Amino acid sequence: MSLKATAEAPANLAFVKYWGKQDSDLRIPTNNSISVNLSKAKTITSVEFDSTLNEDQLSVTNRDIPLESDFSNRVFRHLDRMRSLAGINQKAIVHTQNTFPTGVGIASSASGFAALTIAACSALGLDLTEKELSEMARLGSGSACRSIPDGFTEWIAADINNSSYAVQIAPADHWDLNIVTVVVSKQAKQLSSTYGHSLAMASPFFKARLESLPVRLETVRSAILGRDFDTFGRETEMEAISFHSIAMTSPIQNPGSWISGAYYWLPESLELILSVQQWRGSGLGVYFTLDAGPTVHLICLHKDLDRVISAVHEVESSRSDRKWDILINDPAMGAHLIAGDDLE
Amino acid sequence: MSLKATAEAPANLAFVKYWGKQDSDLRIPTNNSISVNLSKAKTITSVEFDSTLNEDQLSVTNRDIPLESDFSNRVFRHLDRMRSLAGINQKAIVHTQNTFPTGVGIASSASGFAALTIAACSALGLDLTEKELSEMARLGSGSACRSIPDGFTEWIAADINNSSYAVQIAPADHWDLNIVTVVVSKQAKQLSSTYGHSLAMASPFFKARLESLPVRLETVRSAILGRDFDTFGRETEMEAISFHSIAMTSPIQNPGSWISGAYYWLPESLELILSVQQWRGSGLGVYFTLDAGPTVHLICLHKDLDRVISAVHEVESSRSDRKWDILINDPAMGAHLIAGDDLE
Numbered sequence: 001m002s003l004k005a006t007a008e009a010p011a012n013l014a015f016v017k018y019w020g021k022q023d024s025d026l027r028i029p030t031n032n033s034i035s036v037n038l039s040k041a042k043t044i045t046s047v048e049f050d051s052t053l054n055e056d057q058l059s060v061t062n063r064d065i066p067l068e069s070d071f072s073n074r075v076f077r078h079l080d081r082m083r084s085l086a087g088i089n090q091k092a093i094v095h096t097q098n099t100f101p102t103g104v105g106i107a108s109s110a111s112g113f114a115a116l117t118i119a120a121c122s123a124l125g126l127d128l129t130e131k132e133l134s135e136m137a138r139l140g141s142g143s144a145c146r147s148i149p150d151g152f153t154e155w156i157a158a159d160i161n162n163s164s165y166a167v168q169i170a171p172a173d174h175w176d177l178n179i180v181t182v183v184v185s186k187q188a189k190q191l192s193s194t195y196g197h198s199l200a201m202a203s204p205f206f207k208a209r210l211e212s213l214p215v216r217l218e219t220v221r222s223a224i225l226g227r228d229f230d231t232f233g234r235e236t237e238m239e240a241i242s243f244h245s246i247a248m249t250s251p252i253q254n255p256g257s258w259i260s261g262a263y264y265w266l267p268e269s270l271e272l273i274l275s276v277q278q279w280r281g282s283g284l285g286v287y288f289t290l291d292a293g294p295t296v297h298l299i300c301l302h303k304d305l306d307r308v309i310s311a312v313h314e315v316e317s318s319r320s321d322r323k324w325d326i327l328i329n330d331p332a333m334g335a336h337l338i339a340g341d342d343l344e
Numbered sequence: 345m346s347l348k349a350t351a352e353a354p355a356n357l358a359f360v361k362y363w364g365k366q367d368s369d370l371r372i373p374t375n376n377s378i379s380v381n382l383s384k385a386k387t388i389t390s391v392e393f394d395s396t397l398n399e400d401q402l403s404v405t406n407r408d409i410p411l412e413s414d415f416s417n418r419v420f421r422h423l424d425r426m427r428s429l430a431g432i433n434q435k436a437i438v439h440t441q442n443t444f445p446t447g448v449g450i451a452s453s454a455s456g457f458a459a460l461t462i463a464a465c466s467a468l469g470l471d472l473t474e475k476e477l478s479e480m481a482r483l484g485s486g487s488a489c490r491s492i493p494d495g496f497t498e499w500i501a502a503d504i505n506n507s508s509y510a511v512q513i514a515p516a517d518h519w520d521l522n523i524v525t526v527v528v529s530k531q532a533k534q535l536s537s538t539y540g541h542s543l544a545m546a547s548p549f550f551k552a553r554l555e556s557l558p559v560r561l562e563t564v565r566s567a568i569l570g571r572d573f574d575t576f577g578r579e580t581e582m583e584a585i586s587f588h589s590i591a592m593t594s595p596i597q598n599p600g601s602w603i604s605g606a607y608y609w610l611p612e613s614l615e616l617i618l619s620v621q622q623w624r625g626s627g628l629g630v631y632f633t634l635d636a637g638p639t640v641h642l643i644c645l646h647k648d649l650d651r652v653i654s655a656v657h658e659v660e661s662s663r664s665d666r667k668w669d670i671l672i673n674d675p676a677m678g679a680h681l682i683a684g685d686d687l688e
Contacts, residue, residue, distance in 0.1 A: 204556040205549040205589065212548040230602075237604040238595060245549065245589035251582060257625040258574075260581040263618055267611035274607060281601040 003049035003090065005122035009114035009335030010037035011106050012146045013179055013297050015220050015236040015289060016213065017243040018155065020200040027142040028164045030200075031213045033155045034220050035146045037172065038179060039332035041100040043111035047079075047119040053091035061097035078113060078140040079120055086124035100327060101186045106295055107193075113140030114147035114335040122337055134165035137335070150333040152224050154217075172331040175227050176302040182312055183325035184268035185294050191252075193292040196262045199250035209246055229301055233287030236299060237276075240289040247292070266294035268322070275315050284311065347393035347434065349466035353458035353679030354381035355450050356490045357523055357641050359564050359580040359633060360557065361587040362499065364544040371486040372508045374544075375557045378498045378564050379490045381516065382523060383676035387455035389440040390684055391423075391463040397435035405441035422457060422484040423464055430468035444671060445530045450639055451537075457484030458491035458679040466681055478509035481679075494677040496568050498561075516675040519571050520646040526656055527669035528612035529638050535596075537636040540606045543594035553590055573645055577631030580643060581620075584633040591636070610638035612666070619659050628655065 012035040020030040056076040079092055094116065102108040117137040121128055128136065130149060138145035138155075145165050146153045151172035158164040200206055216235055223232035248261035269290060276288045276298065286300045286308050300308045305328070316324050356379040364374040400420040423436055438460065446452040461481040465472055472480065474493060482489035482499075489509050490497045495516035502508040544550055560579055567576035592605035613634060620632045620642065630644045630652050644652045649672070660668050 204586065205552050208549050208552040234595070234602060234604065238593065241592050241605050242548070245593055248585050249582065249589055251578070258578060259621045259624075260578065260631075261585050263614075263621070265614060266618075267615040270607075270609060270614050271611045274610075277603045277607070280603075287604075 003088070003123045003125075004046065005119045006044065006046035006338055007115045007118035007122065007335055008042055008044045008338045009111045009118065009144075009147045010039065010332045011041035011043070011100070011108060011111040012037050012143065012153070013106075013181075013289065013329075014143070014146075014291065015232070016217055016239050017291070018143055019197065019243050019246060020206065020210075021142070021197050022157070022159060024198070026164075027138050028159065029142060029155065029157045031210055032157050032217050033143070033146070034152070034169065034217065034224070035143070035155075036152050036177070036179070037147060037150070037332040037334055038106070038181070038327075038329040040327040040329045041098075041106050041111065041181070043096060043098050043108065043115045044338070045094065045096040045112065045115035045119050047092050047094050047116065047123050049088065049090040049092045049123055051090045053093065056091045057093045059093070059095050061095065074140070075116065078116060081136065081139055082117070082120045082124055082126065086126050088124055092120070092123075101183055101325065106181065106183075106293070107141075107143050107291060109141035109193075110143040110147050113137050113144035116140060117144065117148075118335045118337060131165050131167075133335075138164060148334050151331050153334075154221065169221055169224055172333050175224065175331065177331060178300055178302055178305045178308075179329040180298040180300065180305070180308050180312065181327040181329055182272060182296045182298065183327070184272070184296065184322075185266055186325070189264060189293050191262055191264070191292075196247055196250070196264070196292055199252065199262055200246055202251065203246045203249040205249055206246055209242055212242070229285060233285070233299060236289050237287045244290065262292075264292045264294065265290065269294045269296050271315060272296040272298075272312075275311070279308075279311050284308065286311075347432070347467045347469075348390065348684065349463045350388065350390040350682055350684040351459045351462035351466065351679055352386055352388045352682045353455045353462065353488075353491045354383065354676045355385035355387070355444070355452060355455040356381050356487065356497070357450075357525075357633065357673075358487070358490070358635060359576070360561055360583050361635070362487050363541065363587050363590060364550065364554075365486070365541050366501070366503060368542065370508075371482050372503065373486060373499065373501045375554055376498055376501050376561050377487070377490070378496070378513065378561060378568070379487070380496050380521070380523070381491060381494070381676040381678055382450070382525070382671075382673040384671040384673045385442075385444040385450050385455065385525070387440060387442050387452065387459045388682070389438065389456065389459035389463050391436050391438050391460065391467045393432065393434040393436045393467055395434045397437065400435045401437045403437070403439050405439065418484070419460065422460060425480065425483055426461070426464045426468055426470060430470050432468055436464070436467075445527055445669065450525065450527075450637070451485075451487050451635060453485035453537075454487040454491050457481050457488035460484060461488070461492075462679045462681060475509050475511075477679075482508060492678050495675050497678075498565065513565055513568055516677055519568065519675065521675060522644055522646055522649045522652075523673040524642040524644065524649070524652050524656065525671040525673055526616060526640045526642065527671070528616070528640065528666075529610055530669070535606055535608070535636075540591055540594070540608070540636055543596065543606055544590055546595065547590045547593040549593055550590055553586055556586070573629060577629070577643060580633050581631045588634065606636075608636045608638065609634065613638045613640050615659060616640040616642075616656075619655070623652075623655050628652065630655075
């Protein structure tokens with residue numbers, strides 16, 4: 001019997017951010033977050049359990065920066081969780097590839113651990129509910145839980161194990177939004193999200209942020225359901241700045257190389273942030289958000305997509321020494337099994 | 345009898361910022377602030393009261409951007425305050441000039457209203473104490489009160505009129521700091537400081553900032569007195585980011601051109617902020633601060649000045665399309681009378 005399966009999972013973009021953990025081992029966040037799955041940023045992962053293997057193996061295709069040193073172990077520990085649940089002890093070969101650059105502010109660990117969870121659970125014959133799959137994905141990488149349901153999702157923080165998972169707010173075809181993801185730099189960021197999370201509570205503004213979030217979550221959730229683009233865009237943009245303000249006011253106390261905050265922006269990110277303000281001033285309906293990296297995500301209604309793309313190209317071409325990768329995302333379905341030969 | 349005098353006053357750079365007002369008419373701030381006078385950013389102002397004049401006149405030399413529309417009236421209202429105190433009704437001719445670009449994050453209103461206050465009070469024969477002069481300057485432009493005493497000063501917020509003024513923490517020659525002021529753009533900022541102040545309390549983080557300031561003020565004051573450069577630099581840098589986080593999380597609710605925050609930074613400001621982190625990582629003792637504009641102020645001990653200047657030039661020359669103005673400031677004396685013919 002072959003214990004093999006392949007799954008595809010989208011990265012997701014948070015409109016209300018996950019930043020700060022109640023429990024780092026269980027990856028339980030301090031606050032709910034809301035996101036959408038991205039159609040052009042996917043991970044495809046196959047997992048094959050094999051009784052003849054002596055140890056787990058991981059192979060990564062199309063990766064443009066080196067793996068973090070402990071990444072393989074993180075994958076193998078995640079396999080352990082599912083093996084334990086299935087009562088199967090076989091080691092596995094994992095093949096994985098991303099369709100997008102890693103470490104630049106698109107959460108490749110979200111798509112990666114969502115795909116791994118779906119593929120491994122299927123290969124092991126585990127018949128889990130969406131809630132259980134989302135919880136399992138969360139244990140691998142927190143925001144991976146949001147890549148399990150389709151479309152627009154909300155991750156419920158909760159405060160006890162096995163009750164923190166993502167639920168769908170609306171399906172992918174609910175709203176004709178586009179997310180224009182502008183990868184202004186492919187250099188891997190200096191500071192991992194995991195490390196940034198651990199600093200968050202040192203910010204003097206962290207508590208005030210937490211207190212403001214219930215209202216923001218309600219506003220964003222309602223705006224998605226009611227397709228109220230301007231309310232949605234405004235809250236999303238203010239939330240991005242709130243999140244980066246927390247990061248930038250969390251100093252990094254490395255002896256000898258003290259850094260005054262977690263700076264995930266680059267000058268070109270700020271150039272786009274300021275451009276967005278001007279574009280709106282001239283009547284273009286567009287808002288931005290950024291995750292923990294320099295990549296800027298521009299959010300617009302489909303009717304304005306061409307104008308947004310032109311506006312981005314104009315900024316890009318104002319300097320001859322740069323070439324940005326631009327991904328045009330639709331809201332996407334969540335993680336799902338695919339035929340194994342889709343993997344290159 | 346000639347009622348004429350000429351004064352020179354420095355702009356000042358805040359290490360702990362003034363952002364938010366308890367009373368906008370009286371320009372009483374929500375918190376104490378700490379600054380140093382800048383030797384290379386001065387305003388020279390002459391005031392001549394003349395019984396033959398029918399109205400006040402203002403002439404500005406060397407100004408590279410247009411005056412704000414109500415600036416003349418703000419100057420004339422300030423003259424009224426001093427005329428009223430002196431019991432003199434003559435109108436005046438005011439000549440003023442700055443030695444530095446305006447509207448780019450160096451507080452020209454601070455040096456301007458400090459110089460105006462000293463010159464006009466002298467011309468009117470008013471014999472005021474330093475405290476009274478500082479209070480008077482504050483009524484013209486809040487941070488002008490900090491340009492009255494010599495050297496390093498602290499503006500006491502207080503909460504009743506005529507008790508908010510600046511006092512000296514240490515004289516200019518107390519500490520051999522240099523402030524390398526990098527003017528990355530001479531374009532006037534889109535958003536005045538006065539308007540920014542009025543938005544500050546809308547930030548969800550404003551209250552948390554106020555609560556954190558007493559400890560920061562004590563730390564910065566003690567670090568100046570004890571010449572503890574790293575403590576001073578770290579607090580100053582974190583404070584700059586705290587202030588900009590407040591500004592950026594204060595949305596601007598203009599109908600039709602909603603802006604998600606008060607962005608005073610430009611991409612090149614961020615480029616220098618990130619460079620400073622790297623320079624420190626390689627052992628160079630340098631910290632940054634920014635006021636409400638894109639200009640970046642680099643703070644170092646005099647022994648490291650040449651290395652800091654070289655490092656700035658290296659970043660500047662990494663792109664051929666830019667040329668920055670760089671001012672090398674020492675801590676300076678406060679506003680004082682000078683011979684009238686020093687004015688061009």
